Amino acid sequence: MLRNNYKTLPLNCASYHVHTAQFKTSVETLERGRALIWSEMRGLHSSIDQLRATDLDLADKFAAINQDLEVLTLTFARYNYG
DSSP: OHHHHHHHHHHHHHHHHHHTTOHHHHHHHHHHHHHHHHHHHHTTHHHHHHHHHHOHHHHHHHHHHHHHHHHHHHHHHHHHHO
16 A cells, blocks of 8 residues: 555656646656656666576566667657757
8 A cells, every 4th residue: 555655656746736836846856756767777787687597588578678668768858858
C-alpha cells in the first residue's frame, strides 16, 4: 500500500501544482523526477552486464527497451525545449 503512494507522489504533487496554477513548479517537479529516474537507470549498466552473463536474450531485450526510452526522451526534450 505505502509503495503505491511512493510511485504516484511526484504525479500527485505535479497535479496539485497544476490545480493551483503553479505551472512552472509543476514542470520543475516532473523534471526532478525524470532526472532521478535517469540517474537510477545509469546505475543499472553494471546490472545489465550481470544480467547478460546470466540471460543474454533478456539482457538484449532490456537494453533495447532502454535505448527506445532514451530516444523517446531525447525526442520529447527536443520537441518541447528545442
